[in-house]
Amino acid sequence: MSDLVIQIRELTREYVMGADRVHALRGVTLQIQRNEYVAIMGPSGSGKSTMMNILGCLDTPSAGEYWLNGQEVSRMVDDALARVRNREIGFVFQTFNLLPRATALENVELPLIYAGVSSKARRERAVSALQRVGLGDRIGHRPNELSGGQRQRVAIARALVNRPSILLADEPTGNLDSATSEEIMRVFGELHRQGQTVILVTHEADIAARANRVVVLRDGQLASDRLQPDRAAA
């Protein structure tokens, strides 16, 4: 198998709003290698989230192809997509999306429950994922007992726990102050250094600057795609 993790060709996504058609993505072609750290930028409404949702198998394209690890995901439906989401993808949302009544540990265990992991192994893996993001001492806390940065770290631990081939994050620092953003970005940087493929959406240049590749979308099309080899080592 090559080191190509993501391959998308002429990816299109249209939303039908009554008589109108919104072209959120108009034919995007892109390849991402294993252990790349990609920042997706672009003005609001340019199709960043739409693309992330398709990459995260939460949504399917109207046309075009999406290959993930050699599987054509764009042809899959429902349960097959759920399986890919569970095994291949870790998704971090701007709004954390934690279950409010569940503890940090229980939140991190969720993907493992759907993967059919036994409760003992589940607990061990969830604890170690929480330790990886520096929350080993907060496993019994509920989201409302945690700060924004801690919540996002729980979400990252949850995204990592199934050892996904890609870690997706749609504006993960959008709801955080700059100091906390810095803390979260350090986590992503560390994960990338450990070999994780990371794709994150941001519209802050200093955040994008940490990535080794920046993809810019404009009106649902690829406006630019440049490598930042100097940053890759940083």
Added chain:
Amino acid sequence: MHFFEAVRMALRTIVTQKLKSFFSLLGVLVGVTFLIAVVSIVQGMNVYMEDKFANRLIGLNTFQLRRMPNIQTGDTPEETWREWQRRPRVTYADADYIETRLHTPALFSRFCSERLRVAYGSKSAKGIDIAGADAAYFQIKNYDLASGRPFTPQEVQAGTPVVVIGDLLAEKLFEGVDPIGKPLLIEGLPYRVVGVVEKQGTLFGISMDKFAVTPFNAPVRSRICAWNTLDEFHVQAANPASMVAAMDEVEAMMRIRRQLKPGQRSNFYLQTAEAALEGWHKIAAILFMALPGLVAISLVVGGIVIMNIMLMAVAERTREIGIRKALGAKRRDILAQFVVESATLSTVGAALGIGLGILLAFAVKAATPLPAAVAPWSVGVGVVLGIAVGMGAGIYPASRASRLDPITALRAE
């Protein structure tokens, strides 16, 4: 996903939303409470009627040859009543004939009774049931003696004026004295008390201890029944099967003795405990027929309430569903989660209903003489119904939840 995981999740939701959960399972609770309570009360009533009522009134595996029924259940038409009145009475000869010829082993007792006056010293009592019977009567009625002895076949034969009295009589007339050996006047005739029957208690609030039994041939017989006739001839078999056999034999013998043609109705009556229970069985049958309907109504209402609660839960937890789907929950995982949650909710309702039903049954037991025993099968049915109603009510909301699009669900607030 694991079943227990889903149950645990459901229980946690129930615990965190106690009040709402309680109201949502009220319907199932009421239905199951009803089921448990009614079944245990009716069954308790059954035990009571059979053990305490019929068997005590008539005797176990016993039937009585009579001119006509005397334990009446329901209305008797005028015409039937007149036909009964025209029937010949049972005679000594009938009793002798049956006793000497019956193949089925049995105990026999002639029986007559009348309400008469008794007196001891200056104390007297009216309206006491004075029976004339054979010695086997004590065995047939399962009378144990608290003191003294029953009378003997020889005393019956000789017509010795001895008497065995009930507990209430012993208490009222012989207050503070041992009645054994004391003289008792029955309608002015002198008797001697030889035994006291153990306290029988009450039946529907009526004392069963206000009686005295004398040997059939004793002097007072002439005041109890007309010469040569009997009120009843008691026959007790060893078990229900031989009782049926004995009844067939007696039926055939009596028909021959009375020269009845085939097809002609018998002009005598064999009274059994079963006959005494007929009226009760009718009531029990109506209750048992109405019960499923009433339970079904509460369960359907309970099911509808649970379904609505689950639809609300799905609406409120759309985002949770989105999160779960985003993390890899398949349709069937979400479906199972909500069906199990609904079934758990309903089963908790059923469990509370079972508890409450048992409590009600015990309350009835404490407040009345009914031995309201909880029927294990009704508990089983309650649990099964609880689970079934919950699953039935949960399927539609759960399938709606399982079909939600993850992105749309995640965007819900």
